[in-house]
Amino acid sequence: xxxxxxxxxxxxxxxxxxxxxxVVGAGFAGMYMLHRLRGLGLKVRVYEQGGDVGGTWYxxxxxxARCDVESMQYSYSFSEELQREWDxxxxxxxxxxxLNYARHVAERFDLRKDIQLNTSVDCAGFDESAGEWxxxxxxxxxxxxxxxxxxxxxxxxxxxxxxxxxxxFAGKVYHTGHWPHEAVDFTGQRVAVVGTGSxxxxxxxxxxxxxxxxYVFQRTPNFSIPxxxxxxxAEEREAFRxxxxxxxxxxxxxxxxxxxxxxxxxxxxxxxxxxxxxxxxQRWARGGLTFMLAYNxxxxxxxxxxxxxDFVRAKIAEIVKDPQTAKxxxxxxxxxxxxxxxxxxxxxxxxxxxxxTLVDIRTNGIEEILPxxxxxxxxxxxxxxxxxxxxxxxxxxxxxxxxxxxxxxRTLKGKWAEGPKTYLGLMSAGFPNLFxxxxxxxxxVLSNMxxxxxxxxxxxxxxxVWMGQRGLDLVEATKGAEEGWVAHVNEVAHMTLYPQANxxxxxxxxxxxxxxxxxxxxxxxxxxRICDDVAAKGYDGFAMTAAEPLREAARS
Ligand SMILES: Cc1cc2nc3c(=O)[nH]c(=O)nc-3n(C[C@H](O)[C@H](O)[C@H](O)COP(=O)(O)OP(=O)(O)OC[C@H]3O[C@@H](n4cnc5c(N)ncnc54)[C@H](O)[C@@H]3O)c2cc1C
Numbered sequence: 387x388x389x390x391x392x393x394x395x396x397x398x399x400x401x402x403x404x405x406x407x408x409v410v411g412a413g414f415a416g417m418y419m420l421h422r423l424r425g426l427g428l429k430v431r432v433y434e435q436g437g438d439v440g441g442t443w444y445x446x447x448x449x450x451a452r453c454d455v456e457s458m459q460y461s462y463s464f465s466e467e468l469q470r471e472w473d474x475x476x477x478x479x480x481x482x483x484x485l486n487y488a489r490h491v492a493e494r495f496d497l498r499k500d501i502q503l504n505t506s507v508d509c510a511g512f513d514e515s516a517g518e519w520x521x522x523x524x525x526x527x528x529x530x531x532x533x534x535x536x537x538x539x540x541x542x543x544x545x546x547x548x549x550x551x552x553x554x555f556a557g558k559v560y561h562t563g564h565w566p567h568e569a570v571d572f573t574g575q576r577v578a579v580v581g582t583g584s585x586x587x588x589x590x591x592x593x594x595x596x597x598x599x600x601y602v603f604q605r606t607p608n609f610s611i612p613x614x615x616x617x618x619x620a621e622e623r624e625a626f627r628x629x630x631x632x633x634x635x636x637x638x639x640x641x642x643x644x645x646x647x648x649x650x651x652x653x654x655x656x657x658x659x660x661x662x663x664x665x666x667x668q669r670w671a672r673g674g675l676t677f678m679l680a681y682n683x684x685x686x687x688x689x690x691x692x693x694x695x696d697f698v699r700a701k702i703a704e705i706v707k708d709p710q711t712a713k714x715x716x717x718x719x720x721x722x723x724x725x726x727x728x729x730x731x732x733x734x735x736x737x738x739x740x741x742x743t744l745v746d747i748r749t750n751g752i753e754e755i756l757p758x759x760x761x762x763x764x765x766x767x768x769x770x771x772x773x774x775x776x777x778x779x780x781x782x783x784x785x786x787x788x789x790x791x792x793x794x795x796r797t798l799k800g801k802w803a804e805g806p807k808t809y810l811g812l813m814s815a816g817f818p819n820l821f822x823x824x825x826x827x828x829x830x831v832l833s834n835m836x837x838x839x840x841x842x843x844x845x846x847x848x849x850x851v852w853m854g855q856r857g858l859d860l861v862e863a864t865k866g867a868e869e870g871w872v873a874h875v876n877e878v879a880h881m882t883l884y885p886q887a888n889x890x891x892x893x894x895x896x897x898x899x900x901x902x903x904x905x906x907x908x909x910x911x912x913x914x915r916i917c918d919d920v921a922a923k924g925y926d927g928f929a930m931t932a933a934e935p936l937r938e939a940a941r942s
Contacts, residue, residue: 405431407850408521408531410507410788412497413441414488415823415839416537418464421495422847431531432497433523435506439497440488441539443481447565448585448773449592451481454613454675454729455834458626459645461487463634464840468494473623478615478674478729509789510534512818517860517933519819532859535846536785537823540831543783545896547580547776551755555772562589562775572596575770578760580752582608586775587728591736593773600742601767603752603760606888607717609698610728614673637837642909644829644837647676653683654690666697678723685723685882695722705734711744712737720887726831743767780890781826781904782806792817805893805902809863809871809927810917812842818862821846826904827875831891833910841910845917849925859933867927879903 407423409416412434423430436444453460457474472487479487492498502523509522513530522528544563546552552559560570562585577597579586582604594600626633633646641647654662669677683690699716706712715734736742745762752762759766779786782802790798793816801807801814808814811828812821823842824830830838853861879885885892885903893899906913920926 404529405429405531407431407533407535408433408507408510408519408529409535409537410510410521411441411537411539411542411784412436412439412492412501412503413443413537413539413542414462414836415539415843416441416501416535417488417491417495417497418462418839418843419535419537419823419846420497420500421464422843423850424500426847426851428850430500431529432501432537433505433507433521434501434503435524437504438485438489439492439501439503440485442541443485443488445542445544445565446563446585447481447567448560448562448589448775449570449596450588450590450731451562451565451585452476452478452588452615453484454478454584455645456674457484458618458623459633459637459834460484460836462491462836462840463630463637465495469630470627473620474618476615476617478613507788509791510820511789511791511795512793512820514793517818533819533821533850535821535823536788536825538784538788540781540784540824540835541778543779543787545776545779545783547752547774548897549752549755554757555755556757557770557772559772559774562586562773563778572771574598576768577601577771577773578603578767578769579773579775580760581775581777582606583775583777584608584726584728585777586773587730587733589773589775590742591730591732594736594739594742598741601745601760601769602737602742603745603747603762604714605747605751606719607715608725608728609695609717609722610730610733611670611675611677611698612673613729613731614671615731637834637910638841638914639911641834641837641911643675643832644834644910645676647679650679650682652681653687654681654693655683655687656681662693663697666694670697670701674729675727678727685721685884688721688883691721691723691883698722702734705738707738714744714746720889721883724882724884724887725889725891777890777895779896779899780893781831782893782899783896785822785825790817790820792820803900805900806904807868807872809868810913810920811906812845812917813861813863813928815863815865815868818860827871828906829908829910829913830905832905832907837910841914841917845921848921849928852921852925853930856930857932858930860929860931861925862929864927864929871927875906876903878907882907 406428407430409419409432412432416432420432438444457479506524507521511520519531519534544561573596576599578601580603587610636646637644669680702716703712747762754761759768786799806826808827811825824838888894892901
């Protein structure tokens with residue numbers, strides 16, 4: 387029995403509205419959204435442009451791709467049974483295993499029957515007279531829906547760099563975010579990797595083991611911490627499962643980044659040199675993203691941050707034998723952690739191999755791509771294959787690609803031209819009944835994203851139930867609440883060192899994109915409490931109305 391009055395069967399919606407909810411995207415967000423809404427008895431259709439579920443893990447098949455939040459935590463928590471029955475094989479599972487997990491979830495919860503693959507949502511327009519959305523898909527169909535949920539992903543719009551001659555390159559070109567499904571073998575080839583972000587840092591050591599020669603074109607070096615990845619034993623998994631209730635509670639309620647970890651009790655400058663070094667050594671030996679939790683002020687205080695950055699720079703100098711290469715690999719233009727920290731396996735050591743060359747393109751970039759070479763610094767590097775690890779139009783790219791029109795036909799892309807504007811990252815004023823999962827203005831990419839996804843999905847589903855129980859049909863962020871939230875997100879960001887980096891959090895990797903710090907830094911626990919409080923106050927900052935007057939007007 388539905389907790390909500392379904393609109394899909396009503397006469398006055400019969401022509402247009404086929405679904406209660408259209409969900410765009412079938413990654414972890416879209417899949418869980420479908421599961422929750424189906425549990426409410428709603429008629430839901432999910433459209434996914436890819437050939438299978440899994441989102442990020444369907445597209446990013448590059449060599450070495452794996453999660454950087456430990457798998458026991460980078461997994462759904464909504465089902466106790468799922469949590470108990472799925473065995474992760476490694477501390478950081480490889481892409482194929484995470485994709486299998488997504489497929490398993492789709493089967494286990496019988497999601498596939500409501501997911502239409504190989505179909506993108508190209509346009510979505512809000513019909514003000516009917517109070518519903520019309521979505522047009524790449525198969526030429528238009529469907530109606532009371533709600534649209536954008537589960538389009540923060541990192542799903544792969545960015546191709548604008549380099550002269552790219553289309554003339556005679557060899558194979560790969561983007562890490564759009565990797566082919568068949569195995570790619572670089573054996574005997576001269577390969578160029580452009581970019582040194584997370585995907586590059588994961589793939590470079592693997593490609594280097596295959597390629598005849600690997601050229602790495604680096605504009606900005608990034609800080610990377612060793613993963614110390616290893617197989618998980620059955621005993622380790624069971625020990626972890628025993629503490630799962632506390633792990634999940636902590637990740638949701640207390641952690642800033644949605645990860646269960648020991649929280650630091652003091653700042654970096656509270657310790658003397660030896661104690662601080664010992665603590666960083668301990669964190670380095672443990673590996674992974676929680677390196678930044680060595681002290682509680684690393685992302686707040688420049689002097690504190692410098693101590694951690696210096697430690698990692700010293701490690702790079704220790705590992706990389708050639709001093710000039712080591713120097714180039716040492717990040718020096720942003721605080722550690724102000725760009726997403728990378729987690730690697732043998733990244734720095736890979737530059738000790740005789741078949742790997744680091745090419746510095748900080749000053750002049752890549753001048754040109756020739757049919758058989760990359761030209762940089764006036765020199766031609768002959769290559770057979772080109773790997774673009776150039777990242778994504780993050781957080782807004784996939785949303786902006788859809789022609790979304792709200793009240794008065796205003797486009798969301800146009801509204802966001804100066805930077806994304808949302809209330810809580812969940813809705814944008816002027817776009818009623820359009821929800822975004824992990825949108826800009828929410829912790830999203832600064833967190834263990836499955837924790838953030840589950841929180842958003844639950845909040846959205848609860849909001850729909852609340853509306854249904856009160857006979858309300860439309861929900862919309864108010865302009866005032868949105869303005870207040872955008873200002874708050876900005877204010878919190880500027881209390882930290884994050885805005886100092888030219889990062890994709892700021893849109894800095896996309897020429898012409900406004901420099902706005904997009905995710906919410908307040909932390910997932912704090913953010914959850916804010917969202918819960920908003921709901922407890924009757925969805926404070928959201929206007930809710932019944933659509934009947936609209937329908938009446940439409941009928942007459
Ligand atoms: C290489 C890589 C590693 C990562 N590792 C981690 C990690 O360790 N920990 C972590 O927390 N996060 C990580 N992330 C972030 C990751 O994106 C999220 O953890 C999570 O997978 C996002 O799920 P999602 O469903 O929100 O988005 P996605 O997985 O991106 O799924 C969105 C889906 O929407 C589809 N879509 C978009 N637009 C349309 C449209 N118009 N019509 C139809 N379909 C559409 C896309 O094809 C995509 O399949 C990583 C990201 C990358 C790229």
